[in-house]
Amino acid sequence: MPDAPPEPLAPPLAECQAGRVRLAGAWTVTALSAHGDPLPAGELPTCFDASALGALDTTGALLLVHAEGRCAGAVAWEGLRDEHAELLDLVRRHRHAAAPHADAASVGVLALLGRDTCRRLAEARDILAFLGEACVACWRALLLPHRLRLTPLLANVQRAGFEALPIVGLLSFLMGIVIAYQGGQQLRTYGASLFVVDLVTLTMLREMAVILTAIIVAGRTGSAYTAQIGTMRVTEEIDALRTIGIRPLDLLVVPKIFALVLVLPLLTVYADMMGVFGGMFIADLMFGVSFTEFLQRLEQVVSLRHFLVGVGKAPVFALLIALVGCYQGFKVSGGADAVGRQTTVSVVQAIFLVIVVDAAFSVLFSALRV
Amino acid sequence: MATPVIEVRGLRTQFGLKVVHEDLDFSVRRGEIVALVGGSGSGKTTLLREITMLDAPSAGSVRLFGEETVGIGEAAAFALRRRFGMMFQLGALFSSLTVRENVAVPLREHTRLPAALIDDIAELKIALAGLPPDAAERYPAQLSGGMIKRAAVARAIALDPDLLFLDEPTAGLDPVGAAALDELVLQLRDTLGLTVVIVTHDLDTLWRVTDRVAFLGERRVLACEPMPVLTRSEHPLIRAYFTGPRARAAAAAQA
Numbered sequence: 100m101p102d103a104p105p106e107p108l109a110p111p112l113a114e115c116q117a118g119r120v121r122l123a124g125a126w127t128v129t130a131l132s133a134h135g136d137p138l139p140a141g142e143l144p145t146c147f148d149a150s151a152l153g154a155l156d157t158t159g160a161l162l163l164v165h166a167e168g169r170c171a172g173a174v175a176w177e178g179l180r181d182e183h184a185e186l187l188d189l190v191r192r193h194r195h196a197a198a199p200h201a202d203a204a205s206v207g208v209l210a211l212l213g214r215d216t217c218r219r220l221a222e223a224r225d226i227l228a229f230l231g232e233a234c235v236a237c238w239r240a241l242l243l244p245h246r247l248r249l250t251p252l253l254a255n256v257q258r259a260g261f262e263a264l265p266i267v268g269l270l271s272f273l274m275g276i277v278i279a280y281q282g283g284q285q286l287r288t289y290g291a292s293l294f295v296v297d298l299v300t301l302t303m304l305r306e307m308a309v310i311l312t313a314i315i316v317a318g319r320t321g322s323a324y325t326a327q328i329g330t331m332r333v334t335e336e337i338d339a340l341r342t343i344g345i346r347p348l349d350l351l352v353v354p355k356i357f358a359l360v361l362v363l364p365l366l367t368v369y370a371d372m373m374g375v376f377g378g379m380f381i382a383d384l385m386f387g388v389s390f391t392e393f394l395q396r397l398e399q400v401v402s403l404r405h406f407l408v409g410v411g412k413a414p415v416f417a418l419l420i421a422l423v424g425c426y427q428g429f430k431v432s433g434g435a436d437a438v439g440r441q442t443t444v445s446v447v448q449a450i451f452l453v454i455v456v457d458a459a460f461s462v463l464f465s466a467l468r469v
Numbered sequence: 470m471a472t473p474v475i476e477v478r479g480l481r482t483q484f485g486l487k488v489v490h491e492d493l494d495f496s497v498r499r500g501e502i503v504a505l506v507g508g509s510g511s512g513k514t515t516l517l518r519e520i521t522m523l524d525a526p527s528a529g530s531v532r533l534f535g536e537e538t539v540g541i542g543e544a545a546a547f548a549l550r551r552r553f554g555m556m557f558q559l560g561a562l563f564s565s566l567t568v569r570e571n572v573a574v575p576l577r578e579h580t581r582l583p584a585a586l587i588d589d590i591a592e593l594k595i596a597l598a599g600l601p602p603d604a605a606e607r608y609p610a611q612l613s614g615g616m617i618k619r620a621a622v623a624r625a626i627a628l629d630p631d632l633l634f635l636d637e638p639t640a641g642l643d644p645v646g647a648a649a650l651d652e653l654v655l656q657l658r659d660t661l662g663l664t665v666v667i668v669t670h671d672l673d674t675l676w677r678v679t680d681r682v683a684f685l686g687e688r689r690v691l692a693c694e695p696m697p698v699l700t701r702s703e704h705p706l707i708r709a710y711f712t713g714p715r716a717r718a719a720a721a722a723q724a
Contacts, residue, residue: 128590128629132580156629156661161593162586182660189660193596433610434564 109153113137118144119177120166123151126159138166145170150178160190229426236348237356248354255358259320260366266319267312271370274307275299275377283386292386296396299378301405308370309409310457313416316363317449321424324355325445328428329438337429347429356421363417364410371409404469412460416453423449472535474499474632474664475520480529482515489515491688493529499631502658502665503693504675507685508710513668514558514636516685520666521555521634522546534631551579553632554625558640560617562609568595568620569605575627591627598623599653615646622650626657632664633657639671651677672719684710 111130112123120143124130143166155163164187167174176184206214240247282298328351331337340347375397382388388396427445431437473496480493489512497503505513518524520531522538531538533549541549554575562571572591576582582590595605598619609617618638625633635654639647651674657663669675675682676696683693686706692699700711700720710716 128580128582132582157593157597158590158629161590182662186660189597190593193593433608436565
């Protein structure tokens with residue numbers, strides 16, 4: 100093996116004189132990157148003199164092979180070392196292999212439209228199929244409750260519910276404070292500070308607590324569902340479950356749906372209490388409504404149906420979040436990149452659906468006069 | 470005699486109480502193809518990761534191209550890294566990039582060549598690694614296991630490194646693909662003057678490709694000899710490794 104070439108970093112040179120190209124210096128990726136392509140533009144003479152050529156690597160060889168293509172005829176090489184000739188040959192051979200460049204055929208608007216329609220229809224079919232499979236799996240679990248997988252269910256309850264208590268509590272408390280403060284200031288100008296109780300309790304119980312909780316859970320838990328199932332798809336763990344004879348839906352989706360449907364109403368009740376407490380705190384501090392007055396007024400204003408309107412929406416939201424999270428997880432294909440993309444889609448879609456469905460509920464309730 | 474490309478002296482690796490290497494010496498000369506073998510858990514991959522500066526050894530010295538890498542500065546490490554390429558066991562291709570973009574990553578990072586030339590170089594490397602031209606536009610998820618290994622080799626040789634590390638290059642390949650990869654390694658060494666370090670269990674690769682084989686056992690390199698010499702070794706661990714039925718078949722095929 101020859102030892103290191105004398106000057107590996109001598110700048111690459113190419114001089115055109117007397118009908119020949121004189122090559123010198125190191126034609127390596129490092130040198131070429133530092134000094135640029137030394138070959139002059141335009142047509143080149145057909146005689147290459149390589150007697151002063153120092154080091155050569157594939158990048159240099161590629162440039163020289165490119166240069167051969169710019170000559171009028173076949174190139175005569177002079178003073179080319181054997182190992183360099185071999186390298187040039189290697190590059191020429193593989194250049195040929197890489198040559199046929201498949202140009203992307205231009206696609207018409209109509210074709211694009213058709214392709215997109217098919218894609219969307221296929222997605223709609225996939226969603227329906229997943230919904231159906233998930234329903235069947237849940238139904239099976241309800242018919243045979245002893246087959247329900249208890250450990251993953253409880254683990255999900257702990258992670259999605261218990262561990263979310265601090266953040267849900269804090270945010271609802273702050274939300275109660277904000278509502279009471281903003282509304283109370285307006286009410287005070289009319290001397291109706293006591294109505295701050297109506298404002299806080301009704302908005303918290305009917306709307307804010309459940310929406311806030313659903314959004315927090317979609318961000319915390321829905322994303323985790325997608326990432327977990329998505330990663331398991333990438334690493335073929337889902338396929339492994341199938342071959343062992345465990346239905347992935349039974350193990351991964353059903354416990355998640357049950358856990359969330361169980362936990363989200365409970366979290367909502369907790370958020371109700373913390374939100375109202377936040378309002379109570381501000382009412383006492385800033386608007387002179389003491390805790391006793393607040394609670395007395397609360398008893399007159401709030402009936403059971405207000406509470407149920409809020410908490411009743413929670414299981415529906417839970418179902419949406421769990422289904423979207425799991426569905427997006429199963430849609431992952433490819434690698435780490437797809438997991439990230441699908442997780443984003445999952446959170447955005449879940450929050451979007453929660454708000455849209457909440458609006459639909461509002462319309463429904465006002466029609467029913469609840 | 471020129472300085473060895475890799476020189477490991479008195480290396481010690483310890484995870485908690487478990488000592489993986491102790492007083493390990495290992496060196497590779499320029500232009501050699503050296504394989505690292507040894508039973509599972511003998512610390513082959515760990516040694517490779519320490520030589521490539523991915524992990525730091527607990528003690529000892531690792532020199533690459535004559536330069537000490539233990540406690541090396543950030544800039545010097547960066548400069549050293551561009552002189553070697555590494556192929557990981559599972560390819561470790563970036564899943565969000567096509568094969569061509571994967572191969573172009575080191576070129577874009579380390580050179581200031583024009584984008585068109587970088588694409589050309591990437592395509593050349595893909596062809597050199599034995600992939601069909603249409604593979605360049607595909608994503609790693611759309612490739613077979615063998616193609617992923619080849620794409621990983623293409624990325625490892627993107628910068629024309631002086632030194633190439635291959636972690637289990639033929640594991641999981643069909644015999645034709647494995648043999649083709651062996652030929653590729655030989656061809657790269659002969660035309661590009663590469664020095665190659667291979668971690669492998671593939672006995673055919675050991676016979677066909679390597680100049681010397683370093684056998685790891687008892688926390689050090691027990692022997693570093695050409696295959697014919699190594700297989701006649703009297704050491705019980707080495708004998709056990711090379712006298713199984715599969716080893717005999719590979720040796721017979723070579724004879």
